[in-house]
Amino acid sequence: MKLRSHFETDLRWAAAVLIAIVLPVTLPDLTPPDPSDSYSDNALGKLAAVRLCDALGVEARRNTEDLTRVLGDTSKFDPWETVLVLAGPARYPTPAEWSVLLDWIDEGGAVVLAANSAQPEFEVPGYDIAVVELGEPLEVAPDDESGDLILDWGDAVDSYAWTSYGRIEGSGVEPILEIDGTVQAGRIAIGDGELTIVATDSPLTNIGLGRGLTSVITWRLLEGATYIRSVYVFDESLNVSGTPRIVSLLISEPFRPFTMQCLIALLLFAWWQSRPFGPGIAVADPVRDDIVAHADAAGTLHYRQGDGRRLLIRYREALISDLKLRRLKGREDRVLAPIADRMNSSVADVRAVFRETGSNAKAPRDRAAAARLIRRLAEVREASGRPTPQGEN
The missing domain is CATH 1.10.287 (Helix Hairpins)
Known part of the structure; x- marks a missing residue:
């Protein structure tokens, strides 16, 4: 060991x-970076968007459950009364989530998806609409005279803030807001519902809503449908990711x-x-599962020693014990005679085998000589009708 x-x-x-x-x-x-979810009151948080809904007299909720489970529950998400807001999520929906989301819109639901400014690129599966990254950021401040704004609604907004790193592309989208020739918000009809895409989440952030008349644009985007709905649900399930806080x-x-x-x-x-007492503990030898493994281990041991004497002695003693020759002192012929008949030999020849192995076992023998004598003893065992131990063949 x-x-x-x-x-x-x-x-x-x-x-x-x-x-x-x-x-x-x-x-x-x-x-961790400052959180930018609808609970956060820092610059990039979306708490102001929730409070904007409250100030305008509509109900604002938050959802933290998996979208694939809750969108089928009309008691929580009535398609005709709910606008689901994905405000710059930490990750975009998976294919399974997209499938459930689009089915819910098809039944009459309205979704507003604002791209995360840190990673604005995404596609809507099955529709020719995507947000791609701009070569240069689009930044408009309330006091800027630049920033040509084109809206598809009647409100005049001449003082607003907008920061975007992406633009909307696709033949299937209806532009509803363009700035400097780039589509920043668009709408697509899906069945009985509508999906509104915004290329940035800046109009939903706390700092963005507080600058100029950006809140007017934000509210028009949040409406997201052709009529006012009573419940706005801000999804947080897509923000639960990354290293636990x-x-x-x-x-x-x-x-x-x-x-x-x-x-x-x-x-x-x-x-x-780890070492409270005494010397190191001996590593136990692996347990052998069966007699074959034991025979292999014994054979390997004798092979390494280069001496077959001990194995020969053990085999001879085991055969004498099995034949009970010690109990028949002087009457060995009663056992040896049937063996000699089966071997087509004489009792004297069988006795000679035991004498030869006995005399040679007293002195060290090389493995080849020991193997020859063990084979002769094995012939006697076979003729006696005794089963040969497993692993000796």
Whole structure:
């Protein structure tokens, strides 16, 4: 058996502690960006859009459940009364989510999907409509005289803020808002419902809504359909992604040093407790499942030793025990005679086999000589009618 080395184990623990020490230096900054969901009151959050709905007397809700499950529940999402708002989601819908979403629109639902400014490119599967990235960002401030705005509704908006990194393309889209010759918002009819696409989420952000008359544009986009609906649902299910917030906080400043110190202390404690008593524990030999594995192991052992004497002695003693020759002292012929008949030999020849193996077993024998004598004993065993032990053939 081989003993486990304390040196190897200690080396592994020391390496783990060293890695934990240098980890704060090499670990990239995983500080999560400021959230931009409808709960957030920071500059890029969408809380102001929710409050805009409240101020205009319509009901605003939030959804955190999987869209593939809740869109079929008319008690939560009545297609004829609900506008579903996807305001710059952290990820765009999966093919399965798109399928359910488009089916819900086909039944009369209205959806407003504003592209995430950080990753504006996406396509609507099955329809010739997509948001593609602009070569240069489109930025319009309330005091800018530039920013030619074309609307398909009657409101005159001469002071607004708009920041976009994408534009809408496709033959299937009806433009409803153009700025400097680029389509920034469009609508497409799907069955009994409508899908409104916005190339940026800037008009829905807290900072965007507070600049100029941007809120007028935002409300017209949120209406999203040909008539006023009573419920606006801001979806948050597509924002639940990435590193869990509690994990990212623990490995970000100012908690990172404390987290790393706790990790190092935990490793040192585990190292200390991993060897509380005495020398290393012997590694147990693997368990053999059957007699064949045992025979293979025994044969390998004798092969490595280059000496077949012990194996020959054990085989001869086992055969004598099986034939009960020691109990028949002086009457061995009663057992040996039938064996000799089956071997077409004499009792004297059978006795000679035992004498030869007995005399030779007292001195070391090479493997070839031991194998020849074991084969002769095996012939006697076979003639006796005793089953040959498994693994000896």
